[in-house]
Amino acid sequence: MSSRRELANAIRALSMDAVQKANSGHPGAPMGMADIAEVLWNDFLRHNPSNPKWADRDRFVLSNGHGSMLLYSLLHLTGYELTLDDLRQFRQLHSKTPGHPEYGYAPGVETTTGPLGQGITNAVGMAIAEKALAAEFNRPDHRIVDHYTYVFLGDGCLMEGISHEACSLAGALGLGKLIAVYDDNNISIDGEVRGHGDVPAWFVDDTPQRFAAYGWHVIPKVDGHDAEAVKAALEEAQAVTDRPSLICCQTIIGWGSPNKQGKEECHGAALGEDEVALTRQAIGWEHPPFEIPGHIYDGWSAKDRGARAEAEWQERFAAYAKAHPDLAAEFTRRQAGDLPADWPQQAQAFIDSVVAKGETIASRKASQNALNGFGPLLPELIGGSADLAGSNLTLWKGSKGLGRGDAPGNYIYYGVREFGMSAIMNGIALHGGFIPYGATFLMFSEYARNALRMAALMRLPAIFVYTHDSVGLGEDGPTHQPVEQIPTLRLIPNMSVWRPCDAVESAVSWRLAIERRGGPTCLIFSRQNLPHVERDKNQLAAIARGGYILRDCAGTPEVILIATGSEVDLAVKAAEALAGRAIRVVSMPSTDTFDAQDEAYRESVLPKGVTTRVAIEAAVTGGWWKYVGSQGAVIGLDRFGESAPAGALFKEFGFTVERVVATVKGLL
Secondary structure (H helix, E strand, C coil): CCCHHHHHHHHHHHHHHHHHHHCCCCCHHHHHHHHHHHHHHHHCCCCCCCCCCCCCCCEEEECCHHHHHHHHHHHHHHCCCCCHHHHHCCCCCCCCCCCCCCCCCCCCCCCCCCCCCHHHHHHHHHHHHHHHHHHHHCECCECCCCCCEEEEEEHHHHHCHHHHHHHHHHHHHCCCCEEEEEEECCEECCEECCCECCECCCCCCCHHHHHHHHCCEEEEEEECCCHHHHHHHHHHHHHCCCCCEEEEEECCCCCCCCCCCCCHHHCCCCCCHHHHHHHHHHHCCCCCCCCCCHHHHHHHCCHHHHHHHHHHHHHHHHHHHHHCHHHHHHHHHHHHCCCCCCHHHHHHHHHHHHHHHCCCEEHHHHHHHHHHHHHHHCCCEEEEECCCHHHHCCCCCCCCECCCCCCCCCEEECCCCHHHHHHHHHHHHHHCCCEEEEEEEHHHHHCCHHHHHHHHHCCCCCEEEEECCCHHHCCCCCCCCCCCHHHHHHCCCCCEEECCCCHHHHHHHHHHHHHCCCCCEEEECCCCEECCCCCCHHHHHHHHHCCEEEECCCCCCCEEEEECCCHHHHHHHHHHHCCCCCEEEEECCCHHHHHCCCHHHHHHHCCCCCCCEEEECCCCCHHHHHHHCCCCEEECCCCCCCCCCHHHHHHHCCCCHHHHHHHHHHHC
């Protein structure tokens, strides 16, 4: 029978060997956290390597994702479909073991980590999802949602501001099923974080007191190389159910390396062949690189106990289904990510009602109306706002705030935490069972940008709602007036961006965001009222194609006007002012969706033979030139805004019928 230390040393050996073979990577964290990981994964973590997507599994997040070989070693040793050959291909092209854990590459990787602080924030989202699902589906005699979220994190995660946003909220919500393990090794890339010699300190926070202030249960000064101490700390953390727990484990980075342990030299570089050999001697590991003896595999394998744990849960779920068949069916649907069977008909009926009303309203209000229309059909919608619910209009009639208690909730009051909100939404989406949406002003998407990128990288079905979409927000001035945000959001791969021109396009964009499974969606709405646009049935259907002919002329057009959002009405009025000329108006609420259409459709909307084109959008102009070409023009805003009423600003910056008409005539 293998000792705990021998099992942990298997992680150390695999990690230093894989990094050495790649001559790239971070061996220090895996070697330093190996003892902690052995206790967690062998004594506590409920998971099934044969079914990595089991709904009630515990979630494990490696927030300090540069230590990815820790996770890959654990997945391999416990029985996931991750072979020694996969480990040998660490950091190589198209391998299942990239430099940082990537969601969708290796089974058992719950989220993509690497940008520090986002892993712990994703974990907060997962714990929120567990809490919300448990409140919704569990019954007194049937607990079908009952799992933990464990996260490893390091000094770098705690230095990142997003960790404050997320952990503060986790404490406020009392997420008792969230347990974080802090690898307190005093080392980051630049050396000892508390300073050494002539190098001053840069991280001297009292981390236990910081988390205590958040409302967490804190277990300080745990010897991270003492398995029994780690086990006792985890047991204590599990016993505290009314708040999240932080276990502060003091470790030695690169533990076992005679010359490099405890030093930044082993943080982000291979140990070197000589040091690897010395480490083998020091830890008593006599086996060649990438060779694991059978008794070590026996000590690590989680297949049997994982299968038993899932089988026991399946028995409980069968009893639950017998007692509560409707709830069980709903839970199964939600876990599969399927929409309700009658969703297409009900969604279209709501859109038809919006068409019939023909309201002139702000698109942010149209967004709220869409939530009131779609929300009752979709119990999986879980929303929120970064302290702007009354401005973003994300509260709908069925919204129920999620708080510390056990009552069901579907709305999160995120506070002023745009970055944290967005990464928490990613965690909720990764957990499953929900479609998350969250809102702020478009300008403050800047705070959240890396979380948006991560959502797109993982192709998560998260919906980011942004209101106050242009200088049209008025008097708050250029600090709040987005200019470059819409174009740069459109540059993110896998991100779909919609800027609707009226209530109808707003409802359609919400429907498409809800149905989308290939990545996240940004829905961009106005503060000011937008007039209803009349459409026929073909035009209504064409909205879903991202760009379509809204107003047309007889025969081939002389000029094509392309616009989005509030500027569509401007284009329509300019076309009317150009009566007698052959003008086509194209509404293009989503350039990425339009670009994904077949060539024949795109040609039917923007025929190559018509080279006189004008694009109109109250934002920087760069992205529109591919649609208008060298013979066209773009009316946009390649500068920052000013503080003034919206009408005055649109006139000041040339978003007027007169300017559009003059631009068209100049081109003709």
